[in-house]
Amino acid sequence: xxxxLKTNEKSLIKMSIGGYVTQPSFKNxxxxxxxxxxxxxxxxxxxxxxxxxxxxxxxxxSGDHIEPGVSIDSENINEHxxxxxxxxxxxxxxxxxxxxxxxxxxVTGEHARNLIHFEQNTLEKICVGDQIDIITHGRGLxxxxxxxxxxxxxxxxxxxxxxxxxxNKKLIVDVAIELPIKIMGSGAELNSEYVDQDLMSxxxxxxxxxxxxxxxxxxxxxxxxxxxxxxxxxxxxxxxxALCIHGDSVMTGHGPGIMTIMTGTKKNLGWKIxxxxxxxxxxxxxx
Amino acid sequence: MKIETNEKLLVNxxxxxxxxxxxxxxxxxxxxxxxxxxxxxxxxxxGSIVHNVSIGDSAFGWEADCIHPGVSIKYxxxxxxxxxxxxxxxxxxxxxxxxxxxxxxxxVTGKSGRFSEQVIVHFPKKIREKISINDKILIxxxxxxxxxxxxxxxxxxxLSPQLFVKMNIKNKDKKMVIPVTHIIPEHLIGAGSGxxxxxxxxxxxxxxxxxxxxxxxxxxxxxDIIYIENYDSSYQHGFxxxxxxxxxxxxxxxxxxGYGPGITILMxxxxxxxxxxxxxSANIINYIKFIK
Numbered sequence: 001x002x003x004x005l006k007t008n009e010k011s012l013i014k015m016s017i018g019g020y021v022t023q024p025s026f027k028n029x030x031x032x033x034x035x036x037x038x039x040x041x042x043x044x045x046x047x048x049x050x051x052x053x054x055x056x057x058x059x060x061x062s063g064d065h066i067e068p069g070v071s072i073d074s075e076n077i078n079e080h081x082x083x084x085x086x087x088x089x090x091x092x093x094x095x096x097x098x099x100x101x102x103x104x105x106x107v108t109g110e111h112a113r114n115l116i117h118f119e120q121n122t123l124e125k126i127c128v129g130d131q132i133d134i135i136t137h138g139r140g141l142x143x144x145x146x147x148x149x150x151x152x153x154x155x156x157x158x159x160x161x162x163x164x165x166x167x168n169k170k171l172i173v174d175v176a177i178e179l180p181i182k183i184m185g186s187g188a189e190l191n192s193e194y195v196d197q198d199l200m201s202x203x204x205x206x207x208x209x210x211x212x213x214x215x216x217x218x219x220x221x222x223x224x225x226x227x228x229x230x231x232x233x234x235x236x237x238x239x240x241x242a243l244c245i246h247g248d249s250v251m252t253g254h255g256p257g258i259m260t261i262m263t264g265t266k267k268n269l270g271w272k273i274x275x276x277x278x279x280x281x282x283x284x285x286x287x
Numbered sequence: 288m289k290i291e292t293n294e295k296l297l298v299n300x301x302x303x304x305x306x307x308x309x310x311x312x313x314x315x316x317x318x319x320x321x322x323x324x325x326x327x328x329x330x331x332x333x334g335s336i337v338h339n340v341s342i343g344d345s346a347f348g349w350e351a352d353c354i355h356p357g358v359s360i361k362y363x364x365x366x367x368x369x370x371x372x373x374x375x376x377x378x379x380x381x382x383x384x385x386x387x388x389x390x391x392x393x394x395v396t397g398k399s400g401r402f403s404e405q406v407i408v409h410f411p412k413k414i415r416e417k418i419s420i421n422d423k424i425l426i427x428x429x430x431x432x433x434x435x436x437x438x439x440x441x442x443x444x445x446l447s448p449q450l451f452v453k454m455n456i457k458n459k460d461k462k463m464v465i466p467v468t469h470i471i472p473e474h475l476i477g478a479g480s481g482x483x484x485x486x487x488x489x490x491x492x493x494x495x496x497x498x499x500x501x502x503x504x505x506x507x508x509x510x511d512i513i514y515i516e517n518y519d520s521s522y523q524h525g526f527x528x529x530x531x532x533x534x535x536x537x538x539x540x541x542x543x544x545g546y547g548p549g550i551t552i553l554m555x556x557x558x559x560x561x562x563x564x565x566x567x568s569a570n571i572i573n574y575i576k577f578i579k
Contacts, residue, residue, distance in 0.1 A: 013331040013351045014338035017309050018420030074308070081311035085318050086331060096419040102387070133420050135338060136309075140330050140350025193318050193329055230327075 005164070006144040009156040014137045018096065019072030019083050021130045022046040022113055032064065034250035035202045040064075042250070045112065046071050048126055052247065053287060054108045054117055054218035055280030058256040059201070059248045065257070066247030068217050070105070070123070071113040072132050084194050087114050088138030089243060089261065090155030090283060095122070098130035107134060108218060108279055109245030109259050110153065112195055119286055146171050149264035150229055152193065161282045162220075163274065173241050173262065174274035176219040177212060181226050181234055185253040192228045192260055201248050201255030215256055218279030219244040222271040228263040239269045243279060288458040291436040294448040299429045302371045303384070304360030304406055306422045309334045320352065322542035323494040328352070333403040333538070334359045338415045340539065341579060342396050342510040343572040346548040352541035353490070353549055356509050357396065358415070359405040360424050372404055372486035376430030377535055377551055378450030378575055381408045384425050388417040394575055395426060396510060397537020397551040398445060400479050400487035407537055411578040438463060440560060442521045444484055446553040453574035454512065459562075465533055465554075466566040468511040469504060473518045473526055477545035484520035484552050489532075493540055493547030507548055510571040511536045514563035520555035529559040535571060 024047040031039035044064035052061060052068045074080050093105040093116045103125075105118035116132060141151045141159065149171060151159065163174035179199055183206070187197030199212070207213040215221070221242050227235035228242075241262040248256050262269065279285065309331065311318055319327030331337075332352040340349065340356045362368040381393040393410040408424060433443040433451065437458065443451070457464045471491060475498060479489035491504060499505040507513070512535055519530035534550035541547070554561075571577075 008350065011348050011350050013340060013349060013354055015309060015331050015334075015354075016306075016336035016338070016415075016418070016420055076308070077313045078310035079308045081313050081318065082309040085311045085329060086309055094416070094419075096386070131419065131421070135416065136331070190314070191317050194314065 005160060007156055007159065008142045008144060012137060012140055012156065014135055015086060016133050017082055017086055017136055018131050018133045019074055019114055021048060021126060021128050021132065022071045022073050023128045032251055035252050040250055047128065048123060050123055054285055055278055056217050058215040058217050058244050059213045061247050063247060064249050064251070065111070065254070067111050067113065067115050069108060069115055069117040070126055070132070071115055073113040083114050084110060086136040086139055087134050088136060088153045088155045089279070090158030091137055092135045094133050095126065096131040096133050098127045099125035100130065106283060106285065109243055110195055111246045111257055115245060117285055146268055148268050149262055151262055152260050154261045158283060163277065167270070170268055170270050172270045172272050174220065174277040175222045175241060175271045176273070176275055176277045177215055177221045178271070178273065179212065179221055179223045181223055184223060184226065184232065185255070188232050192230065192232050196245055196257035196259040197232050198249065198253070198257050199255040200253055202252050215244055216278055217244055217247065220277040221258060228260040237266045239264055239266055241271065290456055290458050290463070292448060292451060293434045297429055297432050297448065299427055300374055301425055302374050302428050303423055303425050304362050304371045306336060306418060306420050306424065307334050307359055307361040307405060308420055320543055323544035328542050333399050334405060335420065336415050336418050338412065341412060342409050342577065343570060344509050346507040346509050346536055347505055347540045349539050351539055352543065353546055354539045355399060355405065355407040355537070357407060357409040358393065358418060358424070359399070359407055361405050368404055371406055372398055374428035374431055375406045375426045376428060376445050376447035377553060377571070378447035379426050379428055379430065381424050381426045383418065384423040386419045386422040388414050388422065394577065396571060397535060397549065398486050398488055399538060399549060401482055404487065409577060438560060440558045441554055441556045443554055444520065444552050445486065450571065450574060461560070463561040464564050465514065465561055466512065466569040467514040467533065467563045468565070468567055468569045469502065469507060469513045470563050470565070471502065471504065471513055471515045473516055475502070475504070476515060476518060477547065480524050482524060484522065484524050484555065488537055488549035488551055489524050489534065490545060490549050491547035492545055494544055507536055508570055509536050509539065512569040512571070513550065519557050520552045521557055527557060530557045531555065531561050
């Protein structure tokens with residue numbers, strides 16, 4: 001945390017948007033091919049995941065693309081995109097219908113749906129279809145002393161709670177893990193304001209060697225030579241900081257999901273490895 | 288001389304809208320809009336519940352594209368939404384009919400134009416977190432058909448008698464003298480020209496910053512009553528020498544060309560029968576009782 005971190009927080013808009021708790025869904029027949037071509041069927045995306053949370057391991061679950069907590073979406077396509085372009089990690093969520101009405105949670109990331117953490121006793125009262133409103137805040141956020149660093153989809157309070165230091169006019173961000181650019185996969189086809197990019201976990205021995213298999217949901221990570229300003233591409237000496245938002249996958253080209261929160265160049269953006277750089281610690285999330 | 292109206296002949300009709308969601312276009316289209324220099328931007332835009340922008344705040348300086356202060360509502364069917372947009376008048380009372388904030392009172396402060404067509408309603412900041420997307424809001428619409436005695440050539444639009452009587456308009460030498468915060472020359476009117484004046488918004492053009500300073504338009508606040516020269520909004524919005532229109536600043540500035548702060552037109556005439564009187568207090572917050 002930098003005490004005098006200057007932001008344009010006061011000119012940002014706080015705007016509500018509603019989503020609905022999603023139903024786990026499969027495409028017929030439900031099987032997906034794993035890295036060896038075998039058909040597997042696993043729980044994963046959508047719905048309310050009762051036992052996987054931010055701070056838990058990203059690898060090793062008997063699941064595919066596990067989304068911790070509650071996944072919300074809208075079936076109206078324009079609302080779906082508004083959820084993706086306005087909701088920021090760290091935003092407050094309020095349950096508007098059902099047994100958990102009035103309870104609050106916190107946004108922990110964005111996959112194909114928005115992911116929200118609730119405490120366990122709230123989680124058990126949440127039903128598929130319940131409306132959850134998010135007080136969106138963060139779109140347009142800038143670090144006024146680092147205007148060349150682009151900030152993406154984080155709540156100003158999350159930004160303020162992160163561990164930073166400034167060295168030679170360069171912002172140094174604490175991250176748990178560094179990912180090599182060559183393992184960045186699915187998601188390169190999307191604009192970088194939408195969802196995430198999977199790291200490709202198919203080379204299992206490399207995952208072990210680099211200790212990427214120790215990654216946790218909510219970890220802050222860095223990708224060197226990645227430019228995430230307008231898409232997700234290789235560019236030498238560009239640096240992107242991201243959050244691990246969903247669990248590993250058995251599919252080729254897939255793996256845990258990484259959602260960009262900052263992108264800059266080596267001139268203005270650096271990192272320091274700190275194993276505790278996880279959203280659970282930064283937001284002091286209660287289980 | 289005091290000005291009188293046909294208020295007693297007007298019909299008070301209930302109309303309803305629901306708190307609406309923000310909307311963005313889908314893939315593969317990119318999410319970005321272009322600013323007036325051609326650079327892409329992605330910022331919150333119209334709709335929804337805006338928690339930290341209210342009537343009385345600056346219309347400039349927000350990281351936003353034409354934000355509506357307070358709460359925006361819409362009716363699901365197109366015809367029903369036209370009903371909501373035409374009948375609702377600035378100054379009308381709104382009541383929340385469902386959800387946690389049920390029974391809370393608000394006030395209509397503006398309307399939005401083509402591509403959004405929403406009615407903008409002020410509610411106190413401290414209750415906004417209790418308002419949910421989809422909550423029903425009822426407006427006791429009152430004002431369509433309003434006529435001003437001795438000024439039959441003046442068309443009233445989206446103007447409630449509640450607001451009109453507080454605007455301190457005087458009849459001097461057969462001209463309406465209307466207190467306004469700013470006078471806007473017709474060449475600075477952008478998006479909205481050619482569209483209906485019974486609902487929707489007309490936007491000031493803010494790309495030329497030196498013109499903004501010249502006319503002090505960079506000081507505009509949400510809720511300011513303004514006067515447009517040589518502009519006729521009697522039926523649709525368009526240029527006409529010696530015509531005039533008076534409106535209220537309903538939404539904030541935006542980075543797009545032609546999309547500065549939005550105006551909801553309240554009065555207009557083709558005749559040279561009005562005069563603007565500059566008064567910095569000519570803002571709806573000083574005319575109608577508001578809880579911030």
